[in-house]
Amino acid sequence: MALIVQKFGGTSVGTTERIKNVAARVARTRAAGNDVVVVVSAMAGETNRLVKLAYEIDAQPIGREYDVLLASGEQVAIALLALALDRAGVPARSFLGHQISMITDTTHSRARIESVGSDVLRATLAAGHVAVVAGFQGIDKAGNITTLGRGGSDTTAVALAAALKADVCEIYTDVDGIYTADPNLVRGARKIPRISYEEMLELASLGAKVLQTRSVEFGMKYEVPIHVRSSFDESEGSWVVPEEETMEQVVVRAVTYDRSEARISVLGVPDRPGVAATVFDALADAEIVVDMIIQNASHEHGHTDLTFTVPKESAVEAVSLMEAGSARLGASEVRADTNIAKVSVVGVGMRSHSGVAAKMFRVLSGAGMNIQMITTSEIKISVVIEEAYTELAVRLLHQAFGLDVAPESAA
Ligand code: ADP
Numbered sequence: 345m346a347l348i349v350q351k352f353g354g355t356s357v358g359t360t361e362r363i364k365n366v367a368a369r370v371a372r373t374r375a376a377g378n379d380v381v382v383v384v385s386a387m388a389g390e391t392n393r394l395v396k397l398a399y400e401i402d403a404q405p406i407g408r409e410y411d412v413l414l415a416s417g418e419q420v421a422i423a424l425l426a427l428a429l430d431r432a433g434v435p436a437r438s439f440l441g442h443q444i445s446m447i448t449d450t451t452h453s454r455a456r457i458e459s460v461g462s463d464v465l466r467a468t469l470a471a472g473h474v475a476v477v478a479g480f481q482g483i484d485k486a487g488n489i490t491t492l493g494r495g496g497s498d499t500t501a502v503a504l505a506a507a508l509k510a511d512v513c514e515i516y517t518d519v520d521g522i523y524t525a526d527p528n529l530v531r532g533a534r535k536i537p538r539i540s541y542e543e544m545l546e547l548a549s550l551g552a553k554v555l556q557t558r559s560v561e562f563g564m565k566y567e568v569p570i571h572v573r574s575s576f577d578e579s580e581g582s583w584v585v586p587e588e589e590t591m592e593q594v595v596v597r598a599v600t601y602d603r604s605e606a607r608i609s610v611l612g613v614p615d616r617p618g619v620a621a622t623v624f625d626a627l628a629d630a631e632i633v634v635d636m637i638i639q640n641a642s643h644e645h646g647h648t649d650l651t652f653t654v655p656k657e658s659a660v661e662a663v664s665l666m667e668a669g670s671a672r673l674g675a676s677e678v679r680a681d682t683n684i685a686k687v688s689v690v691g692v693g694m695r696s697h698s699g700v701a702a703k704m705f706r707v708l709s710g711a712g713m714n715i716q717m718i719t720t721s722e723i724k725i726s727v728v729i730e731e732a733y734t735e736l737a738v739r740l741l742h743q744a745f746g747l748d749v750a751p752e753s754a755a
C-alpha cells in the first residue's frame with residue numbers, strides 16, 4: 345500500500361462533469377489499496393476572474409484582501425470534489441490551508457511555505473477518509489490568509505508529499521507530460537520520459553508553467569518523485585527525478601519561453617562605484633523582482649548603460665523609480681520595452697558540450713532576429729528578443745537542436 349498525493353489543475357476540475365471524473369480516478373487509486381491526499385486548484389478561469397474583479401476596484405490590489413479573494417476559488421473546488429467522492433462511495437474530507445497548518449510568510453500573492461503540518465492529514469487517512477486539500481493557499485503566523493503565486497497548487501502538492509513522505513506526487517494536468525517545448529506552441533514537441541530536478545527547475549523558472557518553480561525546488565530538496573500526467577487518460581507521463589548518468593548525453597533537453605517580462609534601460613549613467621547599487625536598492629525597496637541584468641562597457645566620457653528586466657506588471661513602477669532617481673544618478677534617459685520575450689535552451693549535457701551558445705545565436709540571427717540580452721548558467725542559455733518572434737524562435741531552436749526527432753533515431 346502506498347501513500348499518493350494527487351494534484352488536479354484548473355482544467356481538470358473545470359466543470360462538475362470533470363470533477364466527477366476526478367472523483368472516479370481517486371476512487372480507483374483508493375480501490376487499489378492506496379491512501380490518497382488530493383490537492384485541487386480553482387476551476388478553470390476562476391482565479392483569472394477573481395484577479396480581474398480586484399483590479400476593477402483597485403489598480404494596486406495586492407495585499408491581504410487580494411489573497412482572501414483569490415484563495416476563495418480553491419474552496420469551491422475542494423467542496424465539490426469532496427461531495428463527488430462521497431457520491432462515488434469514497435468518504436472524503438475537504439480542508440483549507442489553515443486547517444492543515446500550511447504556514448507561510450506574509451508576502452501576499454507570492455508567499456513562501458515555511459512549514460506544513462501533517463497531523464490532521466494523517467488522522468484523516470487513518471480514519472479511512474480521502475483528504476481533499478485546497479491548493480495555492482496558506483496562512484501566516486498572524487493568521488492572515490496568503491497565496492503562493494500563480495500555479496501554486498503544484499507547490500502545495502509537492503510540499504504535502506514531502507511532509508507526509510508520500511511515495512509519489514502525481515500532477516494531473518491538461519497535457520500528458522513534460523515536453524521538449526510547450527506542446528501547445530510546437531507541434532513537433534516530444535514527451536520527455538524522465539527529466540532531472542535541475543533541468544525542470546530551469547525550465548519552470550524560465551517560463552514552462554507545467555510545474556511551478558517552487559514545487560520543483562521542494563521536490564529536489566526532499567527527493568519527492570514527481571509524475572506529471574494527463575487527467576484525461578491513463579498514459580504514463582513524465583517523471584522528475586534525481587539526475588541519472590545517461591542524462592548528460594542529451595545536450596539540449598528542451599526549449600522554453602517567457603513573455604512576462606519587460607526590459608528597462610537606464611542610459612548614460614556615470615561609470616563609477618555605487619551606481620548599480622543605487623539602482624537596484626531602489627528596486628529592491630519597492631519589492632520589484634529583477635531578473636536579467638547587463639551593464640555595457642563604458643562608452644565615451646566614462647558613461648555607461650544599465651539594462652535589466654522586471655515583471656511586466658512592475659514596469660511602470662520601475663520606470664518611475666528610475667526617472668525619479670535619474671537626476672541623482674546623472675542618467676540621461678530611461679527607456680522601457682514591454683514587447684520582449686526571453687527564449688531559453690536547457691540541458692545538463694551543456695556542462696560537457698561546447699558550441700551550444702554559438703549555434704543558438706546563429707539560428708536566431710540567421711532568421712533576422714536581433715538578440716537584445718544574453719544570460720547563461722552551466723545548464724541553460726537565455727536570450728531576450730522581440731516578442732513577435734517568440735514562436736518562430738522556439739520552433740527554429742527546437743528543430744536546430746534535433747528535439748523533434750526521437751532520441752534513438754537521432755544521428
Ligand atoms: P494546470 O492548470 O493543470 O496547473 P497549467 O496550465 O498550469 O496546468 O500547466 C500546463 C500547461 O503548461 C500546458 O497546457 C502547456 O501549455 C504548458 N507548458 C509549457 N511548457 C511546457 C512543457 N515543456 N511541457 C508541457 N507543458 C508545457
Ligand code: ASP
Nearest residue numbers: 385391480494495496497
Ligand atoms: N488557482 C491558482 C492559479 O490559477 C493556483 C493553481 O492553479 O495552481 O494560479
Ligand code: MG
Nearest residue numbers: 353495553554
Ligand atoms: Mg499550473
